[in-house]
Amino acid sequence: MKIAILPGDGIGPEVTREAVAVLECLALPGLTLFEGDVGGIAYKRHGHPLPDETLDMARAADAILFGAVGDPTCDALERHLRPEQAILGLRKHLGLFANLRPARVFAGLEHLSPLRADIAASLDMLIVRELTGDVYFGAKGRRVSETGEHEGWDSMSYCDSEVRRIAHVAFRAAAAGGHLLTSVDKANVLETSQLWRDVVIEVAADYPAVELDHMYVDNAAMQVVSHPDRFGVVLTGNLFGDILSDLASAAVGSIGLLPSASLGERETAFGTFGLYEPIHGSAPDIAGQGKANPMATILSAAMMLRHSFGRDAEAGRIENAVSAALADGVLGGDLGGSHGTAAIGEAVRARL
Numbered sequence: 001m002k003i004a005i006l007p008g009d010g011i012g013p014e015v016t017r018e019a020v021a022v023l024e025c026l027a028l029p030g031l032t033l034f035e036g037d038v039g040g041i042a043y044k045r046h047g048h049p050l051p052d053e054t055l056d057m058a059r060a061a062d063a064i065l066f067g068a069v070g071d072p073t074c075d076a077l078e079r080h081l082r083p084e085q086a087i088l089g090l091r092k093h094l095g096l097f098a099n100l101r102p103a104r105v106f107a108g109l110e111h112l113s114p115l116r117a118d119i120a121a122s123l124d125m126l127i128v129r130e131l132t133g134d135v136y137f138g139a140k141g142r143r144v145s146e147t148g149e150h151e152g153w154d155s156m157s158y159c160d161s162e163v164r165r166i167a168h169v170a171f172r173a174a175a176a177g178g179h180l181l182t183s184v185d186k187a188n189v190l191e192t193s194q195l196w197r198d199v200v201i202e203v204a205a206d207y208p209a210v211e212l213d214h215m216y217v218d219n220a221a222m223q224v225v226s227h228p229d230r231f232g233v234v235l236t237g238n239l240f241g242d243i244l245s246d247l248a249s250a251a252v253g254s255i256g257l258l259p260s261a262s263l264g265e266r267e268t269a270f271g272t273f274g275l276y277e278p279i280h281g282s283a284p285d286i287a288g289q290g291k292a293n294p295m296a297t298i299l300s301a302a303m304m305l306r307h308s309f310g311r312d313a314e315a316g317r318i319e320n321a322v323s324a325a326l327a328d329g330v331l332g333g334d335l336g337g338s339h340g341t342a343a344i345g346e347a348v349r350a351r352l
């Protein structure tokens, strides 16, 4: 079972270290870890945010544990050399089109949410975000208009096969879970979204037990914090999913709590090949200070055990250890506590 560890920039290495220690604590036989450079650190060492040797290592692995990329000192670089291209490149090159971002308030931990406890208690949703299309990967550029204005432009598009395959992922999740699927779009304005909606309705015919609902993204943002009980599985595109998942993390309590799995179609000898990462970024404002909450990355490692290695029991043990630590008041600064990164990692391992 080969895992490529890609810590990246900022708090990436700090949170990844704790998740790796959790994996090592389980002492699973046959686990081999390799480490590679991605992001700003890779640009500085190798001249590219996603060097060939890192991509080769990722391809040769059964799963990838990713920290975060992003470095303010790289913001003036040409776009293709910026740290963020590492994660976008991995998703695209490895065909990881299905991004699962579960957001739930653990029972008894409603007080961590900024929402009223009775509202927070019902927050348990799986955001299924399309990850290799949309305005993220369309043509983009700069031009000077006829009136001499400088314009930046990006093109948003989805083709039906892209929508169909992510819709199947979401419908399967809804069929297996609570049977409620909300497709989030902006079909009242965007043609890309109208096609999205048409294809989702077509796919729904294969899943008669699933209750399908459509919601515009602006309304969805409002409902996530006012009526989270209205959501089970949320199916959405790349850009809307990016924004809604940060919003959902804040409703849970902190962005330091939300893990993710990015999956494609490739199966390995052990499960589905995937990349696992916290939904947060490199957090330059707290990097290097031992303040980052590593729980999102630890929970991402649990998702890896479940999806890529068929180790549901161990995944559940990690999730229980995290929720027990939170219940015992092991809180990082992001949750109003004073536990540092290493102390949180230690507390989770102690409960494991």
Ligand SMILES: NC(=O)c1ccc[n+]([C@@H]2O[C@H](COP(=O)([O-])OP(=O)(O)OC[C@H]3O[C@@H](n4cnc5c(N)ncnc54)[C@H](O)[C@@H]3O)[C@@H](O)[C@H]2O)c1
Pocket: 011, 015, 067, 068, 069, 070, 071, 072, 084, 087, 255, 256, 277, 278, 279, 280, 281, 282, 283, 284, 285, 286, 291, 292, 293, 294, 296, 332, 334
């Ligand atoms: N997948 C990724 O690698 C990824 C994801 C998001 C942003 N980014 C990049 O990260 C850089 C910073 O972006 P940003 O500031 O918009 O978003 P961010 O997620 O890095 O940080 C947003 C805020 O949340 C806090 N935060 C984030 N993770 C935390 C954690 N684990 N514990 C405690 N607090 C935490 C940060 O301190 C900051 O105040 C940018 O370069 C951005 O492009 C990368």
Ligand SMILES: CC(C)[C@H](C(=O)O)[C@@H](O)C(=O)O
Pocket: 084, 087, 088, 242, 279, 281
């Ligand atoms: C860093 C950036 C490219 C990335 C995204 O927008 O997908 C991040 O925000 C995320 O949520 O993983």
Ligand SMILES: [Mg+2]
Pocket: 242, 243, 246, 279
């Ligand atoms: Mg994001």
